[in-house]
Amino acid sequence: MSDLIWILLFVQVAMGGFDTLYHHELTERLAWRPSQARELRLHGARNLAYAVIFLALGWSRPQGALAVALIVLMLGELVLTLWDFVEEDRTRKLPASERVTHTLLTLNYGVVLALVIPLLTDWAAGPTALVPTFQGVWSVLCALAAAAVVVFGLRDLAAAGRARRIIAAAPAPLVAALPPRQSILVTGATGLIGRRLVAALVAAGHEVTALTRSRATAADLPAPIRIVTALDQIADDTRLDAVVNLAGEPISDGLWTPAKRRRIIASRLEVTRAVVRLIARLDHRPKVLVSGSAIGWYGLRGDEVLDETADGHDCFSRTVCRRWERAAMVAQDLGVRVVRLRIGIVLAIDGGALSRMLTPFEFCLGGPFGAGCHWMSWIHLDDLVRLIAHAIATPDLEGAVNGTAPEPARNAAFARALGRALNRPALLPAPAAPLRLALGAFADELLLQGQRIAPKAALASGFAFTYPTLDAALGDIVGAVRAARPAPVAPSVSARASQRRALGPA
CATH class of the missing domain: 3.40.50.720 (NAD(P)-binding Rossmann-like Domain)
Known part of the structure; x- marks a missing residue:
């Protein structure tokens, strides 16, 4: 993949990290708000999907059916992202900075898809295989990003389950x-x-x-x-x-x-x-x-x-x-x-x-x-x-x-x-x-x-x-x-x- 794709992908990672740490963790503390259980489940699913995408692109060259599967996963990630944004709008009052971040995330991810999907389509023409690759610093960054989103993804899924137990007493x-x-x-x-x-x-x-x-x-x-x-x-x-x-x-x-x-x-x-x-x-x-x-x-x-x-x-x-x-x-x-x-x-x-x-x-x-x-x-x-x-x-x-x-x-x-x-x-x-x-x-x-x-x-x-x-x-x-x-x-x-x-x- 070209350096442009990697740069755009890690711009996505940086903006997503800012959204998670500043808005979800420090400002809104979503993991401790029972009302946001569905949003937390969406965050968990998105993060785990991102982990697969990072590892697949950073450490391998998927071909054939595996390339098609990765295309489907990346398009599904877009659907999850838009669903998540709608859920956030529906259930809480978003600060202006979070709305701007969401807009930039959506636009940037659209550009990533426009560049990556044609490449994956070419790889899909070959025989089904997962060819190991190493792309230097990009592979290392992909591994680190995957580890981070797995940690937060699993935590968000656990927090969504915990929400059922955090019930305020009748006032x-x-x-x-x-x-x-x-x-x-x-x-x-x-x-x-x-x-x-x-x-x-x-x-x-x-x-x-x-x-x-x-x-x-x-x-x-x-x-x-x-x-x-x-x-x-x-x-x-x-x-x-x-x-x-x-x-x-x-x-x-x-x-x-x-x-x-x-x-x-x-x-x-x-x-x-x-x-x-x-x-x-x-x-x-x-x-x-x-x-x-x-x-x-x-x-x-x-x-x-x-x-x-x-x-x-x-x-x-x-x-x-x-x-x-x-x-x-x-x-x-x-x-x-x-x-x-x-x-x-x-x-x-x-x-x-x-x-x-x-x-x-x-x-x-x-x-x-x-x-x-x-x-x-x-x-x-x-x-x-x-x-x-x-x-x-x-x-x-x-x-x-x-x-x-x-x-x-x-x-x-x-x-x-x-x-x-x-x-x-x-x-x-x-x-x-x-x-x-x-x-x-x-x-x-x-x-x-x-x-x-x-x-x-x-x-x-x-x-x-x-x-x-x-x-x-x-x-x-x-x-x-x-x-x-x-x-x-x-x-x-x-x-x-x-x-x-x-x-x-x-």
Whole structure:
């Protein structure tokens, strides 16, 4: 084959690799979206077909019936590709970059077919045989490309089968603690926590007002729902029973440049102060404000067991949380009960830290950060939504409330637990020095150090965790647990057990 054909073929490989790694893996995380099972099967079939094409063209000269079979396979690959593009358009909102990539892939593959099929037609005139050939660097590249697409193809087929086990719990029971027909304002409604909370509230028949910066980002929130882009769109005579304030610039999606730090702080303060102003002018003020915060409030504390009575050590995360909580506490002067929910690492398949860890762990590239000795205080997303509803419904619960499960884990233990859930080893640590060099304070505060948190206030108020253990939480999220979901742990048992574990030896 001519060098032109090889160049075009590997342009196809490069664009396909970009589409797979950037769009399918990093951006969309398709392997962990049950709704995309059919798309994953198409990807798997396409990749395995590509592997045969690469090996056949790179290492042999198919003749006779084998050349005809390869023509049929290459045309079938085109059909699969077009089918896949239609399926993607039908089932998810494609970013512009993915649409452009698809167009270029289709055009380039059409040119490859126009050049290769006449060549294969000539080979088909000969006797049926598979003549071994070696075409130097092109053959080597074909072998590497075939190995890569086989790995991703088999993974996508396995992920399509796994999709049947990744079934989110029905949302309505998550807010069963609430009285009927509550009217609730949720800020940050399009974030990871907000989306699940809104889904639960709507499913349970509550009236939800969602604050979002853009109506377009809220288009897929469940109906019926009222969407506002500014709190001054809410009239003074609106009845609100509760406000859940979760809005703020994401803290873990980029370097903490000075500009990023200012946005992180300003976004939280602006929305929280706007919430307080809204409460002040309402004719009927809400009974409770559940305002987001984070366990970063405590700073970096090593092995200390920290409940809500603990003090904090200064760092950027603590600065953010202190100012955020102080802004929310102004609502107390208006006669509103304020719950400052200090949220830990939220475990979910749709976003957050865990979703970014799944792909490397699935490909056996996961492991602890640094020495893996620091603590990770985590909570299953559904337990966090249940805790928010519990905070709204419990009149004597106010002040700081730690939103973490009763069993924090060291980072190395977390990595092993995730490896068990995925049936993969977790042996490749991310060295601390490069992380600190690349990320600075971000690495220390979010990746290499942490807090050992005890949810004393939640347990004392009678809250029961459905997922008190890491294995149960991870197993449910990644589809490793096939049995029925566990019932919430009885509060008294959970409280005693968690206190023994938290206060026992590390």
